Amino acid sequence: MSSGILILFVAALATIFFYSRRHSRLPLPPGPRPKFFFGNVHQLPKKEPWRMYATWAESYGPIFSFRVPNRQLIVLSSLKAATELLDSRATTYSDRPRIWMYTELAKRNLSPFNLSFTHPYFKTYRTVLKGSLSSRTIQKYQSLQTEQSRMLLGDLHKNPEHFAGHIKRNAAAVVLDLAYGWKVTENDDYLIGVLQESMEISAMLFQPGRWFVEVIPSLRFLPSWFPGAAFKRIAFDLGQKLSRSDTIPFNWTKEQIHSGSYTHSFVSEHLLPEDGSTVSAQQEEITKWCSQGLYAGGVDTTSSSLTSFILAMLLYPEVQRHAQAEVDAVVGQDQFPAFEDRGKLPYIGALMQELLRWAPVAPQGLPHHAMKEDVYEGYRIPKGATIIANIFSISRDKEMYPNPLEFRPERFLGPSPQLDPRKFIFGFGRRACPGAWLHFAEASLYLNISCILAAFTIAKPLNARGEEITPPMEFESAGTLWHPKPFKCRFIPRNKDLLATLSQ
8 A cells, every 4th residue: 555545544544534523523403301210211201292391492492302211312403493303314314213102013114104214115115005095196085075964063063072083983993995995884883993993002012111121132033932032022923913904904905906896995005906917925915004104194194183173162261263254254154165266265264273283193293213414503412312202392483472371273364374384284304194095084084174174163062950061171191093082072063954964
């Protein structure tokens, strides 16, 4: 080796050494003081951690850090920090942290929401979902959405006390029909039960602090018969139950296709290509996982938003009156709103925006994973850190949304509307929910909201003396999702003749 090359080689090594030393000396973002081994796990609540994150952000600023055993977490509590890292530096932050119980031991590593960014299926999933849910394709499902909306209105009229179950059935029926061609007619539908069980199992596997293997990942190598390795047997059993949510509806659709009596759906579209080509085993696998992802990402989120809408109308009757007046003026009182009316109902559009901001369905989103070390605002973000965008804090940023706890659709109207929450509610970067799917979900939400407002006045429940009771604004978490706690209300018909058309 010549002396010149040797000098360059040594200089390069020195540059790398000093650069890495400079980075390693940078501090982590500030945060609560951790204990030696357990970090800050003792300070974290078992439910709704985003509320604690919001409290910590008031003390430590819009980017702070804390530690739990075997994991460093960075929380972003401002839109600026979240977009500059997760959007602008998406190549660094597009992976997911590995949850050993779920992805590895229960063998759910191909789930669309937890798939590694580096897996060859990652781009394929997004391409498949985007292509199958284009704006043109979505219009094909408007008759399905209309049919299910009418069924929801009929259920609310006949059996209003079970409104939460009707809303859940409506959301599930639309997605199951879209994904598999499966028709839902009852709240206790078989497939809804199978898929709901899978959601509950997933929440259990993701529960922070429940599984010691997340603290010491090497425990996953223990044989399942070894003392203390019961978690492996549990993960295997739960993984078998979870696989039912993929295989049962998918195989049912395959059987319908083979019998020739299938209904057009996401699955049938991909198993029967227009060019008549043979579908490979890999293509089948991708279709199976994507169809399951449609359900996992669309049912609980949509039903949570619609239930939050009912609660908001109880608590803010003046908003309900304003929205009903707009529907009456534009559509009339002798028919239900339709998709073509959406552009003529700006207040309903603003109400939907405010609903997403006021009651975000995923208050801390889904976590991101730093694939390499990074520096932001003078702080070190180590490789392997888990990054959380606290959507709860962003949605209540007083600079962006004055009086953030109030439900005020007017904030999104007029010459200077406040920031559209859809810019952050559905995630960031390459892990954001596919836009086409959002358009479909929002279309269902619009139709149900506008039609419920046309058909009913949502009123507070009455006590034994006939006096109105105001339900508290209380929410509870189910894994990463957020929804109102059970509450009572009344659905008072506005036009009985209009409701009578539902049975015709």
